[in-house]
Amino acid sequence: MRPTLIVGSIAFDTLHIQGKSHLKVLGGAATYASIAAAHFCPVQLVGVVGRDFPDSAVHLLRERGVDLAGLEIADGETFHWEGRYSEDLSSRETIRTDLNVFADFRPKIPETFRTAPFVMLGNMDPTLQIEVLDQVDKPRFVLADTMNLWIDIRHAELMTLLKRIDLLVVNDAEARQLSGHGNLVRAARELHAQGPKTVIIKKGEHGALLFQGEEIFSLPALPLHGVADPTGAGDTFAGALIGYLARANDLSGPSLRKAVVYGSVLASFCVEGISTERLTSATPADVHRRFEHFRQLTAF
Amino acid sequence: MRPTLIVGSIAFDTLHIQGKSHLKVLGGAATYASIAAAHFCPVQLVGVVGRDFPDSAVHLLRERGVDLAGLEIADGETFHWEGRYSEDLSSRETIRTDLNVFADFRPKIPETFRTAPFVMLGNMDPTLQIEVLDQVDKPRFVLADTMNLWIDIRHAELMTLLKRIDLLVVNDAEARQLSGHGNLVRAARELHAQGPKTVIIKKGEHGALLFQGEEIFSLPALPLHGVADPTGAGDTFAGALIGYLARANDLSGPSLRKAVVYGSVLASFCVEGISTERLTSATPADVHRRFEHFRQLTAF
Numbered sequence: 001m002r003p004t005l006i007v008g009s010i011a012f013d014t015l016h017i018q019g020k021s022h023l024k025v026l027g028g029a030a031t032y033a034s035i036a037a038a039h040f041c042p043v044q045l046v047g048v049v050g051r052d053f054p055d056s057a058v059h060l061l062r063e064r065g066v067d068l069a070g071l072e073i074a075d076g077e078t079f080h081w082e083g084r085y086s087e088d089l090s091s092r093e094t095i096r097t098d099l100n101v102f103a104d105f106r107p108k109i110p111e112t113f114r115t116a117p118f119v120m121l122g123n124m125d126p127t128l129q130i131e132v133l134d135q136v137d138k139p140r141f142v143l144a145d146t147m148n149l150w151i152d153i154r155h156a157e158l159m160t161l162l163k164r165i166d167l168l169v170v171n172d173a174e175a176r177q178l179s180g181h182g183n184l185v186r187a188a189r190e191l192h193a194q195g196p197k198t199v200i201i202k203k204g205e206h207g208a209l210l211f212q213g214e215e216i217f218s219l220p221a222l223p224l225h226g227v228a229d230p231t232g233a234g235d236t237f238a239g240a241l242i243g244y245l246a247r248a249n250d251l252s253g254p255s256l257r258k259a260v261v262y263g264s265v266l267a268s269f270c271v272e273g274i275s276t277e278r279l280t281s282a283t284p285a286d287v288h289r290r291f292e293h294f295r296q297l298t299a300f
Numbered sequence: 301m302r303p304t305l306i307v308g309s310i311a312f313d314t315l316h317i318q319g320k321s322h323l324k325v326l327g328g329a330a331t332y333a334s335i336a337a338a339h340f341c342p343v344q345l346v347g348v349v350g351r352d353f354p355d356s357a358v359h360l361l362r363e364r365g366v367d368l369a370g371l372e373i374a375d376g377e378t379f380h381w382e383g384r385y386s387e388d389l390s391s392r393e394t395i396r397t398d399l400n401v402f403a404d405f406r407p408k409i410p411e412t413f414r415t416a417p418f419v420m421l422g423n424m425d426p427t428l429q430i431e432v433l434d435q436v437d438k439p440r441f442v443l444a445d446t447m448n449l450w451i452d453i454r455h456a457e458l459m460t461l462l463k464r465i466d467l468l469v470v471n472d473a474e475a476r477q478l479s480g481h482g483n484l485v486r487a488a489r490e491l492h493a494q495g496p497k498t499v500i501i502k503k504g505e506h507g508a509l510l511f512q513g514e515e516i517f518s519l520p521a522l523p524l525h526g527v528a529d530p531t532g533a534g535d536t537f538a539g540a541l542i543g544y545l546a547r548a549n550d551l552s553g554p555s556l557r558k559a560v561v562y563g564s565v566l567a568s569f570c571v572e573g574i575s576t577e578r579l580t581s582a583t584p585a586d587v588h589r590r591f592e593h594f595r596q597l598t599a600f
Binding site for chain 1: 388482483484485486503506507509515516517518519520521523524525526554557558560561594595596597598599600
């Protein structure tokens with residue numbers, strides 16, 4: 001099966017959420033994306049961790065079919081983020097960010113990973129995202145994520161990156177900031193003009209919008225009885241999405257729509273557990289049932 | 301065809317929106333709802349206006365098939381609301397509310413309207429909504445809207461009303477306030493427990509959720525290039541929804557789902573024009589095309 005190359009952060013997260021604290025649980029964009037993508041296809045992960053990264057986490061990734069030939073183990077500690085969620089989980093504040101070994105990360109793509117047809121550039125400095133593209137051999141499909149920080153301080157680099165990717169996945173605030181348009185239809189049109197033929201705008205609990213030229217697909221999120229931890233939902237969405245595309249090996253409109261649904265299916269599992277716990281425990285049958293649940297939710 | 305009885309406010313709105321002012325344009329919950337419902341079925345309107353209410357507005361309603369036998373013309377001026385929208389149209393502030401003749405409104409349902417099988421109780425004091433139900437003869441289906449003010453100051457009356465209606469239509473903030481639950485799935489469950497078998501939660505630009513017991517239908521809103529005036533969108537949604545149900549004469553789950561789509565179709569026209577201008581100019585072919593547009597938007 002066609003593998004997906006995923007490059008990005010691997011981290012420990014300390015989460016303060018609904019009155020409880022979860023110390024140094026597994027996190028990071030590439031971690032969530034890899035576990036999600038591995039539900040659909042083989043994954044090649046490139047990232048850096050410190051000497052403190054536990055064997056259990058290595059084992060968890062490896063047993064799910066994640067190739068760790070690109071996992072660099074550097075002297076020092078693993079990237080650590082600490083944050084606190086608001087009561088209703090709609091916002092969060094960063095308490096501390098210790099970049100540690102991630103501060104000097106320069107992605108080195110192993111020889112065996114360079115022909116991966118599907119590539120996901122997780123949220124990181126666009127300079128590094130471009131460095132990844134300079135090392136790979138004409139991938140068929142490139143997805144990139146970004147964040148407000150890079151839109152602010154790496155705008156030119158981000159614009160260069162946009163010309164080299166097929167799909168940009170951002171949230172609504174990022175789409176507005178990057179495009180300069182408050183209206184999301186206009187924002188997507190402006191982002192198309194900057195390069196990517198496909199743009200996805202994530203709206204959290206309100207679902208996601210897929211834009212391909214003038215064609216729009218809108219999918220609501222699954223209404224959940226409760227959310228345990230929203231961390232990593234966006235990375236999970238993107239990872240499952242590209243993993244599905246790699247498995248389907250089909251970049252048509254209908255295939256992209258299904259990919260958005262699978263992204264939302266995995267994201268809905270992600271938020272039901274702390275860290276990656278529910279994302280890893282979901283079985284293929286669970287995923288299938290929830291995909292059908294989305295059909296029932298949206299059919300008329 | 302089965303008529304729908306609609307009771308509520310008829311008003312003039314003065315709107316300050318995107319740098320322009322629109323003085324005393326036609327507004328009011330029952331006005332928007334009646335014009336929307338009249339796209340689907342005969343409408344019987346009950347409301348009050350002042351001596352200043354123009355013949356042109358009477359004519360506009362009548363030519364669309366709205367029976368005005370229940371339109372009371374009282375000494376004094378018509379209800380007038382003045383408001384200003386924020387730049388991005390996501391919020392608005394009230395500049396003034398002159399209740400005028402609406403202050404003493406007591407709905408009197410004409411004899412010929414009392415057997416209407418479908419009844420919409422527009423947003424007004426729940427005491428008046430109950431008075432309407434006391435005057436009608438076992439309607440098949442009753443829809444009610446409300447607002448934060450009544451949840452605050454008429455809570456007991458609202459709870460009494462809930463036991464006598466089939467469908468409650470509220471926005472997300474109202475659902476949370478009325479139920480005491482931040483999570484919308486739990487909010488809907490609590491509202492079910494208070495009476496209505498069906499609950500719809502409107503989320504504005506994020507669409508709408510239909511709850512029938514454990515079954516949920518989620519419909520995104522149509523992504524629009526631009527919005528001219530959001531006033532009356534919720535009333536339009538409810539009016540079109542009950543108008544469709546009256547025409548279909550079918551209260552099954554699939555029929556209610558289609559009704560939500562038609563509600564959203566008419567609401568999308570409503571916001572594209574100032575006051576009721578686009579809502580009245582939309583043709584049956586426009587409505588049909590936009591219904592199909594919702595299918596394309598949501599299919600996977």
